[in-house]
Amino acid sequence: MPALMIQGTGSNVGKSMLVAGLCRAARLRGLSVAPFKPQNMSNNAAVTADGGEIGRAQALQAQACGLEPVTDMNPVLLKPETDVGAQVVVQGRRLTTTRAADYARLKPTLMTSVLESFQRLEAAHDLVIVEGAGSPAEVNLRQGDIANMGFAVAAKVPVILAGDIDRGGVIAQMVGTQAVLSPEDAERVKGFLINKFRGDPRLFDDGYSFIADRTGWPGFGVCPWFPEAWRLPAEDALDISSGPATEGLHVVCLALSRIANFDDLDPLSQHPGVRVTMLTAGQALPGDADLVILPGSKSTRGDLAFLRAQGWDVDLAAHRRRGGAILGICGGYQMLGTSVSDPEGIEGPAGDTPGLGLLNVETRMSPDKRLTRATGRHLATDRAFSGYEIHIGRTEGADCARPFAEVDGRPEGATSPDGKVMGSYLHGLFRDDGFRTALLAGLGVTGAATAFDAGVEAALDALAAHLETHLDIDGLIALAR
Known part of the structure; x- marks a missing residue:
């Protein structure tokens, strides 16, 4: 079914905003599109139309799609209560509270709920754009994974790897991620993109080519810093x-x-x-x-x-x-x-x-x-x-x-x-x-x-136009389909 997953070389590389922008771009092209994040960790939650709760980033992504947020968009939500424990919310409802060490045993049992939610969204829409969590390079968490490659492999979804050039070291982020992935997981990655570039993107042409040559992954563009990001809910x-x-x-x-x-x-x-x-x-x-x-x-x-x-x-x-x-x-x-x-x-x-x-x-x-x-x-x-x-x-x-x-x-x-x-x-x-x-x-x-809500709508439109200018949106949608 038509779906595409954005994973990152690390946390805070801009995955949530990229998914929101891609969702709005797909909607403006006339597609029925929905966001999906298998597992999120956040205490910033939204109450959904079906009476549950999901991560607020997925609520913003739903708005980008012109949809009311529903629990299927984020079937597993972890809400930290202490440094070592979190409340586990599954399909919008509290399941339990568990210590981080015990969650590793619980996590594999949640894949059924994750796939159920994903399949319902797939059946209802032309396209589902999926957001990963953290990084697939955290291979110590791969066993029983439901957030990144574990989900992508189980659902057979193509992955685009996003890197944040603003924090530096993006070439090593990309090449290093491929180096630590298993062959099966690396096969899921169908390309890469660079996010948060400041200045003239052409200055990174050599680095972009190096990543493509070294990994064998095609590039889908270099996205400059989006100046209107402050207008979107944090x-x-x-x-x-x-x-x-x-x-x-x-x-x-x-x-x-x-x-x-x-x-x-x-x-x-x-x-x-x-x-x-x-x-x-x-x-x-x-x-x-x-x-x-x-x-x-x-x-x-x-x-x-x-x-x-x-x-x-x-x-x-x-x-x-x-x-x-x-x-x-x-x-x-x-x-x-x-x-x-x-x-x-x-x-x-x-x-x-x-x-x-x-x-x-x-x-x-x-x-x-x-x-x-x-x-x-x-x-x-x-x-x-x-x-x-x-x-x-x-x-x-x-x-x-x-x-x-x-x-x-x-x-x-x-x-x-x-x-x-x-x-x-x-x-x-x-x-x-x-x-x-x-x-x-x-x-x-x-x-x-x-007018706050009107400002958010305008910022989402501007974000979609920004991505259309700098990324190969046609190629990304074709890859998903």
């Missing part, structure tokens, strides 16, 4: 930029160690008159911060300990005394309360952890996970918005009497008596231009909002 929290703004309302987000579902920040980073800072470990909260965001977390109690280790609890208390605003989203909302209780050890060792005490609420964790899309109304601005919930735990307390929003006729979230500290379980609310503008207006930001 896959990694530290990739979020502040956009063009250099002054104005200063929004500071705490980059927690298990930060999750940080897509709330992309629209803010592109809003005129707003600058966003991702505060990383070891940095103090800037004194000029106007709004501090505590984002979602895959391990609320673990990230409370991380937050306190950075001294951010002291900084937040000082920010509060200065009259600064604070917004906690999902796990960040739970942290703002007086305590977080996990009696069954859902997210780690069982126990209770004192919260920051900035909202008069308490959270109790439970095994039930809430996964739903939602339309709500922000009570302070009376503006409607759409978002989604993806969390465990229930939060109650006196400040819930002043809810942040109303969703389906029920109160949602909590607000401090002076309205400066806000908490909500709703992600994605800032995508709504009207709501975002209204909330920021209350913080002193004036002027019209950028």
Whole structure:
């Protein structure tokens, strides 16, 4: 069946963006196309139309295809909870939590689900574009592999190997990858492409020819750096930029160690008159911060300990005394309360952890996970918005009497008596231009909002045109078919 897989010589070579661009290019050619990633590791998840969750990169790729995201697009999602363990989500639903050492035994049993999902997409579309994970050169992980060559061989999908020239050493990346692959896996590779070139691509002509001659793989082009990449939702929290703004309302987000579902920040980073800072470990909260965001977390109690280790609890208390605003989203909302209780050890060792005490609420964790899309109304601005919930735990307390929003006729979230500290379980609310503008207006930001979703669509079109200019798209589609 028509399919093509983009694998990389390493992580962060631009596979996700290449797949998104190829999906949009194929759609503009009149093809029904769908994205697929057998296994993803990310705490940045999207709630799907069929009520599950997948990696947010695949949700963006679905948008590039003009499709609603569904769980088949990413059948295995690993969500790290600790340095050595992760939650395993299969076809949109939590299967188990396992240590990394034990996942090697579990992984081969997941291939059936992976192939089922892939085959459903194949049957429904003209073309499926597959994204690998990490690199096939990690041959120590080859046994039982479902993410790269293990999948490509089982599904008989041709592979294009992408290398990142921006980080240097791309010739060695390509030649070295071929050198360590087994003959069967190397046979799956049908060509290569070079990504993220800065300057005149012709300067790499000799290197390009060397790779082709040494490997015997045909080249499909050298893709220059895509300057509009910042307009697309970031896959990694530290990739979020502040956009063009250099002054104005200063929004500071705490980059927690298990930060999750940080897509709330992309629209803010592109809003005129707003600058966003991702505060990383070891940095103090800037004194000029106007709004501090505590984002979602895959391990609320673990990230409370991380937050306190950075001294951010002291900084937040000082920010509060200065009259600064604070917004906690999902796990960040739970942290703002007086305590977080996990009696069954859902997210780690069982126990209770004192919260920051900035909202008069308490959270109790439970095994039930809430996964739903939602339309709500922000009570302070009376503006409607759409978002989604993806969390465990229930939060109650006196400040819930002043809810942040109303969703389906029920109160949602909590607000401090002076309205400066806000908490909500709703992600994605800032995508709504009207709501975002209204909330920021209350913080002193004036002027019209950028149309965020329209900007993403325009950036996807520009990405497709960029790839059409520099890559052999005809050759890639012919290879897939």
